[in-house]
Amino acid sequence: MKYIDEFRDGDIARKIAARLAEEARPERAYSFMEFCGGHTHAISRYGIADLLPPNVRMVHGPGCPVCVLPIGRIDMAIQLALEHGAIVCSYGDTLRVPASGGLSLVKAKARGGDIRMVYSAADALEIARQNPEREVVFFAIGFETTTPPTALAIRDAHRTQLKNFSVLCCHVLTPAAITHILESPEVRQYGTVPLDGFVGPAHVSIVIGFEPYVQFAIDYQKPVVIAGFEPLDVMQAILMLVRQINEGRAVVENEFSRAVTRHGNQNAQALMAEIFEQRESFEWRGLGEVPASALKIRLAYVQFDAESRFKLTYQPVADNKACECGAILRGVKKPTDCKIFGTVCTPENPVGSCMVSSEGACAAHYSYGRFRDIPVVAQKS
Amino acid sequence: MKPIKKDYIRPLDIRHGCIDMGHGAGGRAAAQLIEELFLAAFDNEFLRQGNDGAVFAPPALPPGARLVMATDGHVVSPLFFPGGDVGCLSVHGTVNDVAMSGAQPLYLTASFILEEGFPLMDLKRIVDSMARAARETGVPVITGDTKVVERGKGDGVFISTTGLGVVAPGVDIAGSNARPGDVVLLSGTIGEHGVAVLSQRESLEFETTIESDTAALHTLVAAMLQAAPGGVRVLRDPTRGGLATTLNEIARQSGAGMLLDEAAIPVLPQVEAACELLGLDPLYIANEGKLIAICAPEAADAVLAAMRNHPLGQATARIGTVTEDAHHFVQMTTRFGGRRVVDWLSGEQLPRIC
Numbered sequence: 001m002k003y004i005d006e007f008r009d010g011d012i013a014r015k016i017a018a019r020l021a022e023e024a025r026p027e028r029a030y031s032f033m034e035f036c037g038g039h040t041h042a043i044s045r046y047g048i049a050d051l052l053p054p055n056v057r058m059v060h061g062p063g064c065p066v067c068v069l070p071i072g073r074i075d076m077a078i079q080l081a082l083e084h085g086a087i088v089c090s091y092g093d094t095l096r097v098p099a100s101g102g103l104s105l106v107k108a109k110a111r112g113g114d115i116r117m118v119y120s121a122a123d124a125l126e127i128a129r130q131n132p133e134r135e136v137v138f139f140a141i142g143f144e145t146t147t148p149p150t151a152l153a154i155r156d157a158h159r160t161q162l163k164n165f166s167v168l169c170c171h172v173l174t175p176a177a178i179t180h181i182l183e184s185p186e187v188r189q190y191g192t193v194p195l196d197g198f199v200g201p202a203h204v205s206i207v208i209g210f211e212p213y214v215q216f217a218i219d220y221q222k223p224v225v226i227a228g229f230e231p232l233d234v235m236q237a238i239l240m241l242v243r244q245i246n247e248g249r250a251v252v253e254n255e256f257s258r259a260v261t262r263h264g265n266q267n268a269q270a271l272m273a274e275i276f277e278q279r280e281s282f283e284w285r286g287l288g289e290v291p292a293s294a295l296k297i298r299l300a301y302v303q304f305d306a307e308s309r310f311k312l313t314y315q316p317v318a319d320n321k322a323c324e325c326g327a328i329l330r331g332v333k334k335p336t337d338c339k340i341f342g343t344v345c346t347p348e349n350p351v352g353s354c355m356v357s358s359e360g361a362c363a364a365h366y367s368y369g370r371f372r373d374i375p376v377v378a379q380k381s
Numbered sequence: 382m383k384p385i386k387k388d389y390i391r392p393l394d395i396r397h398g399c400i401d402m403g404h405g406a407g408g409r410a411a412a413q414l415i416e417e418l419f420l421a422a423f424d425n426e427f428l429r430q431g432n433d434g435a436v437f438a439p440p441a442l443p444p445g446a447r448l449v450m451a452t453d454g455h456v457v458s459p460l461f462f463p464g465g466d467v468g469c470l471s472v473h474g475t476v477n478d479v480a481m482s483g484a485q486p487l488y489l490t491a492s493f494i495l496e497e498g499f500p501l502m503d504l505k506r507i508v509d510s511m512a513r514a515a516r517e518t519g520v521p522v523i524t525g526d527t528k529v530v531e532r533g534k535g536d537g538v539f540i541s542t543t544g545l546g547v548v549a550p551g552v553d554i555a556g557s558n559a560r561p562g563d564v565v566l567l568s569g570t571i572g573e574h575g576v577a578v579l580s581q582r583e584s585l586e587f588e589t590t591i592e593s594d595t596a597a598l599h600t601l602v603a604a605m606l607q608a609a610p611g612g613v614r615v616l617r618d619p620t621r622g623g624l625a626t627t628l629n630e631i632a633r634q635s636g637a638g639m640l641l642d643e644a645a646i647p648v649l650p651q652v653e654a655a656c657e658l659l660g661l662d663p664l665y666i667a668n669e670g671k672l673i674a675i676c677a678p679e680a681a682d683a684v685l686a687a688m689r690n691h692p693l694g695q696a697t698a699r700i701g702t703v704t705e706d707a708h709h710f711v712q713m714t715t716r717f718g719g720r721r722v723v724d725w726l727s728g729e730q731l732p733r734i735c
Binding site for chain 2: 119
């Protein structure tokens with residue numbers, strides 16, 4: 001497929017791998033966090049770990065929007081469907097996230113909730129137009145990538161005075177989460193999570209540009225390389241990070257220059273600012289309360305805010321005690337460090353959120369990489 | 382003596398009529414529907430008997446031959462999709478299930494669950510397509526049943542078919558037969574059926590040239606078995622769950638692992654593009670006219686040649702080998718040069734595709 005195959009070329013990958021092996025200094029270790037779930041998925045799906053020198057380690061970050069969504073938020077969506085009789089429109093990978101009381105959106109659907117999978121906020125808007133007698137709520141999750149389409153849907157609903165459409169807004173912000181990880185005691189005090197640099201977000205950066213990371217790279221002295229989601233993008237970004245470390249630099253570099261500019265998509269940013277404002281604080285699964293890390297709908301558009309429209313209150317719910325998603329999302333633990341990984345917690349019966357989305361660290365490792373945990377006798381074909 | 386006047390029954394108004402509860406009540410309306418729509422399309426000596434069941438002499442079986450029965454329900458939505466419809470699908474699906482035991486399919490039965498209000502015109506289209514498929518495959522529908530459910534309690538038409546077939550002596554095909562070192566063959570490109578159905582979904586409609594690959598594979602199977610007697614160990618059609626799930630089933634049944642070569646798995650560029658856009662993986666998308674064959678290494682070339690010689694196997698590829706693996710992992714060497722697990726499908730990728 002044109003414009004895709006070029007970024008999945010195995011020959012070029014092997015060339016970058018050879019250069020990495022040459023340039024990575026054997027006397028030290030390199031530890032990089034890929035923030036985004038999209039990168040985690042690419043690394044697992046294409047087997048990138050096999051192509052890296054043994055002293056270059058990737059730490060999976062919290063950038064999987066489904067994974068960081070706290071249980072209490074999913075409970076709210078289920079409540080809308082089962083108690084308020086609303087049509088709840090959700091992105092596909094949110095449907096199976098476990099909620100309280102053994103429920104999930106899929107299970108709530110089986111109990112009579114009208115829950116529909118949509119590919120975009122615009123689809124939810126269309127469902128609202130087709131069902132004027134029903135309340136239609138869009139369960140809006142995701143980072144800056146999915147926020148502008150939600151903003152657009154709210155603006156459209158406002159302009160056309162749509163009366164039966166609202167949004168359960170759970171949009172979160174990337175820079176706040178990265179800062180939160182670097183401020184965490186594991187990274188700053190104990191050094192239990194050595195982080196030498198970041199593979200920076202791809203699609204998020206198309207919207208916000210790479211400017212927001214510039215100061216952050218200087219303040220924390222950590223290099224950031226913005227990278228696309230194709231496997232060659234990731235390989236190239238890792239090589240660029242190794243070079244920055246070797247040269248003692250810590251700046252923002254842009255590997256994804258075919259899509260990301262310094263200031264990003266300013267129309268989208270203006271639209272977001274028109275519709276949303278920062279929440280004082282928001283609970284992230286795994287990270288806990290993070291100040292100024294999420295968005296809520298501005299007062300001017302409050303009629304489209306499902307939280308106020310249905311008078312919902314957020315009830316925090318504790319994670320399963322054995323689940324290590326929190327530590328895994330912060331990079332403190334690996335999926336295999338979790339006692340229930342692959343036994344009690346599997347993609348069929350996810351206990352923690354990291355096992356739900358294919359972008360989650362646990363699901364990615366379970367689905368694509370778990371053969372590495374055990375010796376396997378495989379014949380060469 | 383006056384001749385007895387034949388009852389005048391107004392013929393079915395196929396153009397404007399709909400299924401109503403009367404069509405399932407066993408009275409005149411039901412008899413008329415069966416006669417004018419089903420019998421007219423499927424016509425054969427067994428149906429003409431007009432009995433509750435078809436009576437036929439058992440096929441003359443040589444010693445060592447066995448019978449195979451397989452059954453399959455078809456609930457695809459939408460009922461009509463590029464390249465086919467629920468009618469031909471219900472013939473191909475069951476013929477293939479019988480053929481995957483290495484059998485020659487002989488007869489089919491069909492059971493229809495119709496929803497009140499379903500247009501007779503659409504039903505006729507489906508039944509005609511089904512009858513055409515039965516004629517083309519040479520496997521007649523010899524008995525059937527029709528039920529009607531109230532509006533809202535079905536989704537237009539559900540069709541269950543059952544097939545009967547004969548396995549020749551010496552043919553031993555089962556999911557548990559794969560052995561380390563065996564070769565994995567795939568009869569062509571994957572993912573067309575699932576993507577073709579998806580392209581017609583109300584919420585998703587996109588324009589595409591992709592057509593379902595729905596087809597009956599029994600003649601391909603016969604050609605393979607003839608080319609390498611005893612050489613084919615496992616046959617399976619990768620329908621729901623796609624290639625990945627089917628290979629995992631075989632790996633578990635056989636107590637072995639597999640190592641695939643991603644670059645060797647054929648996928649049409651249109652399917653790849655649609656999957657890329659929709660966030661799906663062709664490895665998990667349903668096929669209705671493809672088969673996986675696991676062969677003894679020494680027979681692989683002959684089977685491969687026979688498959689490529691058959692119109693339904695021209696794009697056959699050697700996609701991997703069976704390995705020794707206590708964990709029964711299906712692994713794949715990626716086009717990128719790394720290695721990964723190809724896991725079972727978890728949850729559902731697409732609702733109701735067959």
